[in-house]
Amino acid sequence: MANSGTASWPVIGHEWAISHLERAIRHDRMRHAYLITGPDQIGKTTLARTFASALNCTGDSPPCGECRACKLIAKNSHPDVTIVEGENSGTLKIEQVRTLQQTLALRPYEVHYRVAILRQFHNANPAAANALLKTLEEPPSRVVLILTARSSDTLLPTIVSRCQPIHLRPLPIETVREALEWHWNADQVQAKTLAQLSGGRIGWAIRAIENPGELEQRDEALDVLEKLLLGKRLDRFAIAEKLATDKPALITLLEVWMSYWRDVTLVANGSRAPITNYDRLAGIQDLAKLAGAERAEHALHATGNTLGSLGRNVNTRLALEVLMLDYPAL
Amino acid sequence: MRVSVLQENLQKGLNIASRAVKSRPTLPILANVMLSTEDARLQISATNLELGISAWIGAKIDEDGAITVPLRTFLDLVNTLPSERIDMDLDIRTLTLHLTCAGKTANIKGMDATEFPLIPEFDPTRAIAVPGLVFKEMIDQVAFAAASDDNRPTLAGVLARFEGDLLTLAAADGYRLSVRTTELEFSVGDREPDPMIIPGRTLQELSKIISDEDEEVLISLPDGRGQVMFGLKNVVVVSQLIEGKFPDYEAIIPRHCETTTLVYTDELLAACRSSEVFAKDSANTARVLIEPSGNTNIPGRILIAGRSQEKGDAEAPVDASVNGNAVEIAFNIRYLIEVLNVIKEDQVVLETSGATAPGIVRPNGRDDFIHVIMPMSTTNR
Numbered sequence: 001m002a003n004s005g006t007a008s009w010p011v012i013g014h015e016w017a018i019s020h021l022e023r024a025i026r027h028d029r030m031r032h033a034y035l036i037t038g039p040d041q042i043g044k045t046t047l048a049r050t051f052a053s054a055l056n057c058t059g060d061s062p063p064c065g066e067c068r069a070c071k072l073i074a075k076n077s078h079p080d081v082t083i084v085e086g087e088n089s090g091t092l093k094i095e096q097v098r099t100l101q102q103t104l105a106l107r108p109y110e111v112h113y114r115v116a117i118l119r120q121f122h123n124a125n126p127a128a129a130n131a132l133l134k135t136l137e138e139p140p141s142r143v144v145l146i147l148t149a150r151s152s153d154t155l156l157p158t159i160v161s162r163c164q165p166i167h168l169r170p171l172p173i174e175t176v177r178e179a180l181e182w183h184w185n186a187d188q189v190q191a192k193t194l195a196q197l198s199g200g201r202i203g204w205a206i207r208a209i210e211n212p213g214e215l216e217q218r219d220e221a222l223d224v225l226e227k228l229l230l231g232k233r234l235d236r237f238a239i240a241e242k243l244a245t246d247k248p249a250l251i252t253l254l255e256v257w258m259s260y261w262r263d264v265t266l267v268a269n270g271s272r273a274p275i276t277n278y279d280r281l282a283g284i285q286d287l288a289k290l291a292g293a294e295r296a297e298h299a300l301h302a303t304g305n306t307l308g309s310l311g312r313n314v315n316t317r318l319a320l321e322v323l324m325l326d327y328p329a330l
Numbered sequence: 331m332r333v334s335v336l337q338e339n340l341q342k343g344l345n346i347a348s349r350a351v352k353s354r355p356t357l358p359i360l361a362n363v364m365l366s367t368e369d370a371r372l373q374i375s376a377t378n379l380e381l382g383i384s385a386w387i388g389a390k391i392d393e394d395g396a397i398t399v400p401l402r403t404f405l406d407l408v409n410t411l412p413s414e415r416i417d418m419d420l421d422i423r424t425l426t427l428h429l430t431c432a433g434k435t436a437n438i439k440g441m442d443a444t445e446f447p448l449i450p451e452f453d454p455t456r457a458i459a460v461p462g463l464v465f466k467e468m469i470d471q472v473a474f475a476a477a478s479d480d481n482r483p484t485l486a487g488v489l490a491r492f493e494g495d496l497l498t499l500a501a502a503d504g505y506r507l508s509v510r511t512t513e514l515e516f517s518v519g520d521r522e523p524d525p526m527i528i529p530g531r532t533l534q535e536l537s538k539i540i541s542d543e544d545e546e547v548l549i550s551l552p553d554g555r556g557q558v559m560f561g562l563k564n565v566v567v568v569s570q571l572i573e574g575k576f577p578d579y580e581a582i583i584p585r586h587c588e589t590t591t592l593v594y595t596d597e598l599l600a601a602c603r604s605s606e607v608f609a610k611d612s613a614n615t616a617r618v619l620i621e622p623s624g625n626t627n628i629p630g631r632i633l634i635a636g637r638s639q640e641k642g643d644a645e646a647p648v649d650a651s652v653n654g655n656a657v658e659i660a661f662n663i664r665y666l667i668e669v670l671n672v673i674k675e676d677q678v679v680l681e682t683s684g685a686t687a688p689g690i691v692r693p694n695g696r697d698d699f700i701h702v703i704m705p706m707s708t709t710n711r
Contacts, residue, residue, distance in 0.1 A: 072445065077357050079379050079447040103356070105483030106529070106570040107556025109379050110448055140483075140573040 038168030041203030056111035085119035092124035170200025244317035261300035302326035331395025331420040366396035382568035396443035457548035476530030477503035487527035587681035589654030601646035605636030616663035
C-alpha cells in the first residue's frame with residue numbers, strides 16, 4: 001500500500017502526522033507518550049499501530065509489513081504491543097490501567113519498544129485516567145504510550161499536558177475515493193458514493209465496502225428519520241419503542257442521524273461546506289427550510305446528547321422519547 | 331509432525347509448562363502450549379510474557395514439526411488417558427493435532443506455531459552454575475518478602491547480584507527486607523552480569539519446579555534481551571526482567587543492636603501462631619516483650635502477645651537467652667511467622683534496639699541470611 005506522502009506507511013492520508021512520527025524515529029527522538037485526537041473512524045488506531053510497527057520493524061524500510069513484528073502487530077497479537085480499550089466499548093477501568101502498568105514494568109519481550117495503545121481514552125473513567133498519570137510522567141525506559149481520543153478537551157488537562165498531541169482531521173473526500181479505488185478495488189461509482197457519504201471517515205467507508213449491509217442500514221436509518229419527522233408525537237413514540245429494543249443498532253442509527261442533522265444545520269445556515277448525505281439533498285433542503293437553523297442545531301445537539309447518555313446506562317426508551325420531543329414538529 | 335511419547339512423560343511436561351499459563355491471558359495464543367520436535371525429544375513450551383517455561387520429554391520422532399494447542403484442553407485430555415504410548419499426528423493444513431492412545435482417539439484444534447512468542451535459545455556454555463537445592467532455598471528465603479501489589483514495580487521483584495564468587499538475592503516490600511547470599515564454587519570473574527531485578531512471582535514458580543534431580547541451576551543472560559534464563563535438567567525457565575533501579579537496601583540494615591535474643595525457632599514460631607489467632611483482628615499487630623533475667627542461672631524470656639478488641643487475647647512466653655536491655659516492640663506477626671517458616675536452623679537470633687528501630691531476624695551461627703522487619707507503631711492503641 002503506497003502512500004502519497006513522503007514515508008511509505010500503510011495509512012491513508014494524515015501525511016504530516018506520518019512524516020512527523022517518521023522523522024522522530026529516524027532521529028531517535030520519540031516522545032514517551034502521544035495523544036492522537038480526531039473524530040471516530042478516521043484512522044487514529046491505524047496510525048498508532050503503524051507507528052508501533054515502524055518502531056519495532058526489523059525490515060529495511062520500516063514498517064516493512066513483512067517481518068515478524070509487522071505481521072504480528074497487524075494481527076494485534078504481538079507480545080510487546082498492547083491495545084487497551086473499554087470492554088464492550090464501555091469505559092476504560094482502573095484495573096485495566098493497573099494490569100497494563102504491570103506489563104510495562106517488564107523489559108520488552110521480543111523487540112526494542114513496548115508500545116501500549118490506549119484507545120478511546122475519552123471513555124476512560126477519571127480513576128483510570130489518574131492512575132495512568134504516574135506512568136505518563138515517569139514511564140519505564142523503552143516504553144511508548146499512545147492514547148487516542150475524540151478530542152483533548154474532554155480529557156484531564158494533566159493527561160493532555162504529558163503527551164505530545166497529534167490532531168488528525170477527517171480525510172479529504174478525494175483521498176478516500178482514491179484509496180477505495182486503489183486498495184479496496186471499488187468501482188468508480190461505488191468509490192465516489194462511499195467517499196462522499198463517509199465524510200472523510202475512511203474506516204466507515206472500508207467497513208461499508210467490506211460489509212454491504214452497512215449502506216442499507218444507513219438508508220433505513222434515514223428513511224426512519226424522515227418518516228418520524230412527518231409523524232405526530234404518538235407515531236414518534238411508537239417508533240422510539242421499536243428502536244429501543246436493539247441498543248447496538250441504535251447507536252449506529254443515531255450516528256447516521258447526527259450526520260443528517262449536521263447537513264441540515266449547514267444548509268439552513270447557508271454554509272458552503274460540503275454535506276455528507278448528498279444523496280438526500282432534496283430532503284435536507286426541505287427540512288432546512290421548514291425547521292430553520294436554530295431548531296436544526298437544537299436537534300443536532302439533542303442527538304449528540306442522547307448518543308452520549310446511551311453510553312452512561314440510561315433507560316434507552318426514555319432517552320429516545322426525550323429525543324423525539326426535542327426534534328422539531330413540522 | 332508425527333511423534334510418539336509416553337503419557338506419564340507428557341503429563342509431567344504439561345504440568346510443568348502449565349505454571350506459565352495464566353487463567354486470563356492477554357493474547358489468545360498465550361493460552362496455548364507449543365509442541366515442537368528436537369532431536370529425540372519433544373519440547374513443550376508455555377509463556378505469559380513474564381515467565382516462560384520449556385520442558386523436554388523423550389519422544390520417538392517420525393516427522394519434525396511444531397504446533398500450539400490450548401493447554402487446558404490438552405492437559406484435561408491427557409489426564410484421562412491411560413499410561414501408555416500416545417501417538418500424535420499433526421494435520422498442518424487444518425492445524426489439527428490428532429491423538430491416538432490405547433484405542434482412543436482425539437483431535438485438538440491448534441494455532442500456528444510461528445505466532446507463538448519467541449523463546450530464546452538457552453546457551454549453557456556462558457551460564458553461571460548454582461547448586462539446585464541451595465538456589466531453591468535462597469528463593470524461598472527471599473522471594474516472599476517482595477511486594478505483591480504493583481504500585482512500585484521494582485519492589486515486586488527480587489534483586490539478584492553477582493560479585494566475585496558471591497551471589498546475593500534481596501527483596502523488600504517497604505515493611506520488611508530479606509537478603510540471602512551464597513558462595514559460588516567458581517568466581518564469576520569478568521563475566522559478572524549487571525544486577526538484575528527478577529519478578530518475585532517467577533522465582534516462586536521456579537522454586538516449585540526445582541526438584542532433587544536438579545543438581546545445579548544454570549543462570550544465563552541472553553544478550554540484550556532483558557531476560558534471564560534458568561536451566562535445569564530437562565526444563566528451562568525464562569523470566570522477563572523488571573526495568574528500574576532497586577532501592578539501596580544496605581542502608582536499611584541496622585549496623586548495631588542493643589538487645590540480642592537467642593531462642594529456639596520452633597518454640598518462637600508456636601508462640602507467634604498462638605498470638606496470631608487474636609492479632610489477626612488488629613492488623614496483625616503483636617507485642618513482643620523481651621526481658622533479660624539478670625541472673626546467669628535463669629534464662630531470660632521473650633513474650634509474644636496478641637490482642638483483639640472483640641475476641642480476647644493470648645500471651646505466649648518462650649525461654650530465651652537475652653543479652654542487653656529489656657525491650658518492648660510490636661511487629662506484624664505474619665511477617666515474623668513467614669520468616670521463621672523459612673529458617674531451618676534450630677535457633678534464631680532476634681536483634682532489636684527499642685520500639686521504633688527495625689528488628690533483625692537471622693538463623694543462629696550463619697551470616698548469609700538476614701531479615702529486617704520494621705516495627706509497628708503502638709502509640710495510638
